[in-house]
Amino acid sequence: MQKRWVIQSFKPYDKVAALDKILGTPSAISTVLVDREIETFEAARHFFRPALEQLYDPFLMQGMERAVARLHQALTKKEKILIYGDYDVDGTTAVAMVYGFLQTLPGAAVSYYVPDRIVEGYGVSMQAIEKAHQDGIKLIVTLDCGIKAHRPIALAVERGMDVIVCDHHEVGDVLPLAYEILNPKQPGCCYPFKELSGCGIGFKLLQAFCSYCGLKSATLYGYLDLVAVSTACDIVPLVDENRILAYFGLKQLATQPRPGLQALIELGGLTTTITISDIVFKIGPRINAAGRMSHASLAVQLLIEQDLVKAYHLAQSIDQQNLLRQSLDHTITQEALAMIENKTHLSKSNVLFKPDWHKGIVGIVASRCIEQCYRPTVVLTLSDGKATGSARSISGYNIYEAISACSGLLDQYGGHAFAAGLTMPLAHVAKFQKQFEKVVSETITDDLLIPQQPIDALIPFQAITEKFVNILMQMAPFGPGNATPIFASEKVYARKFYLIKEKHLKLELYQTDCSVSYEAIGFGLGSYFPLVATGKPFAIAYTIGYNYYLGHKSLQLMVKDIKETVYMA
Template structure:
């Protein structure tokens, strides 16, 4: 691990915000690091309101989308809500379909089969629309590059509205409306929405058109917050507002499907991290192991007993997913060692019978292991399909673009992408990708980095600091949980390795004049020797509240020690 302090913000700006808010220097520093430099910006950050959401009609083509949907309703047309099979797609389909059905019955949903159809808009989906006399398809979290599919639908007199958040290509599909804040010609003030977030802007515009207010849409925010958490989009601006109020819905009055997924969780208040690790993998498991339709059925179910039945089936899919993910990761690691590829700049592995639903997770596991851009391929019909994952600050999408001649198709963003290619092109692609990464990646990026926000003394940790840090939530990209650095630490003599394989570290840590703090270091069990027998050490850590048997205590969540 490389430990790097974040660049120190301008001292005058820190002092100004410190005086304006009457807070400690630590809090002022953290705010300026996040681009919050004025009282007004701090007020919006600490007290976000639904009034902070932008006018949805600022998004290019929003007026066209609303007009076409209202025309469909007036003419009693059948509408199909189409979305990707991951969390972002299935929550978006659940959101838009349940909103429209609240006043219009002729609404169907469609999630493509990961194996038979693959990612994005499919010809099978369009044929389904034709067979069911559907004349309008609203595509969510996909479609921005589906030029041929939209033309195919048009020839059948089926219109498309596309709601996407991925980068557009040079040509946009010939749809009635293309809602994508990343369009070059779209001046919408915030372009980091997830697919479900774009879907929410669509229902917000429809609601305005129908004289509803934002308060009428709060009940849908549990879906939006789940998508924001799962899709790893920045928790800034509009996403932060949507995530904050969505978490409130999850904790107070979630829809039956989400309630069924979280009812066995023993925490009083779920954070965005809990949504990432508890809710999202289960919703994802449906599309990975069986079919994304099961996730939509769960998330649109209003009867709790039925939702609990769906949730128990999804729980089983999630268990199956864990088994597969473990097995394939082991096989991939063996393949890398057998081919003597441990010292490459990239990881590219392939086995034809690997389960397509978990290759993205396996790619993430391999990044954890070797820390380099990684692609995992499997056989999918006549072609090979793959998931790519990257390391911090390396754009894997750009690297794929440089190898496009070997690919059939690809899509995604900086840290995650998907692609297909012909089997005979696999070795050429593997060589080309390795060369692109080797030529473009900075060597430092091949070692994981912990960047910490500030150096502090343990004596500075007090209830007021914790209370203010809690107001920085929800945490996520570009508003990460603050990481602190402290030196001259000692364990009080009770440090031990815990866990079934003694993989974690538990300790009680103090500095010379401080009280002792409980500390937990996940995956740091092998560093126990560094701190035994009162040896001094330094640490990077987050401040955490540990809830055990109803008692809440403050602890340091160690990220690394040395």
């Protein structure tokens, strides 16, 4: 797929030069920092040296005072408390954290509930509320869901239960009738940071609770591994508070993870240097597999398990579920791509429906389709007589708003700019396809339909010094909002080149005016083999990192794209 190389932005030379002088950083590094609005020594200090003391006061969040007071009251009176979370990684880590913390308190009568993805679907279910009432629950705390659960929460209130909603999804025009709502995105909330994960909101609730009860904040720090996993997998921006939480959560994952995560780390073959990417591609899919293929309560059991041997058994069971998920993923993706290829007309979106597709896989399939055909994509299947599924977007396009514009055809929907879930009557599928395409066509620009290859700076190989790389590594953790810097170099030659598995490109690259050559790998770039084999110079877009092999660490360029010459849009 052809990409359009785009310089992220051109920052004023004086700001870059000033930062060079203040920090003593190479100009390319300063350019990256200024582009991320790090322009002063103080901003750089906060960025390069995160501290838990920099976390915001949780009581700045609207509703926190009442929420904590109600939670404390329930614990004091030994009322039955239910921790209710979504079935994905964010929800299950949040449940494991809040439930795990509360159950350590003397006399706490706390239980947890995660809905069945297939039977109950997303969010707070009526079935769960009825069961909670039968079990004598007096307080429900929802995590990573609830902001649009009007009917279930109204039922809970009718049944004499209070509900505290902890959610980070976009709010609707009307808020549910909960006892209190913790969501920085709700109108009137002055909390300084709006992009916490669902687990992050739960962490702030516990942070406030510790303060309210006079407990040390350090009591919570043992749960930061869970917060880091949720932050990585829910694709929230790795800036501000999220960066701090992820930074320290990654440290814990590398040194003292909880048994369940330790088991997943070993199953994923990860080293002690764990990155956000490792979580997203190795840990997250395994946790998600439980909810996709069987029941997400298995993931919660794993994450709260204190015995390492039992954790290994649970992790192995989840790993088997993940293998099944991978098989279904491949089959359904091929069917979905065939549908796209067989379309008789060009479109700016894809809405795909097949009644026998597995409900737990459709979100992954939507993402896979975007990788091959760069369009906002909705993948639907049949469940309980309804068409239900997941939507995924492309960079720069808000798919939640597009779905909202079609709300008249939907029974329910929810999500955010990049991902959403939706349900509709079967009779509305064709109408939705037509209306969604109309909305997307009217609101998307043609340039957004061409995948961009962002470039932070154009540099020669001579710029890649030891100091340069050391500073670069200190900019981690990398993720949305703080992406791994991507550089471009031109007039590059390949000294060695060969294909791995017929699709990955392994290279040794050099420039004529630089004495050092670099190992490079281009995953999925096998089609460029003829170009690099000509002996002619070419341009590469790449990130810089390390390759670990048999205990040996070496510098490696991860090639993202190749062109005959540099062309920047």
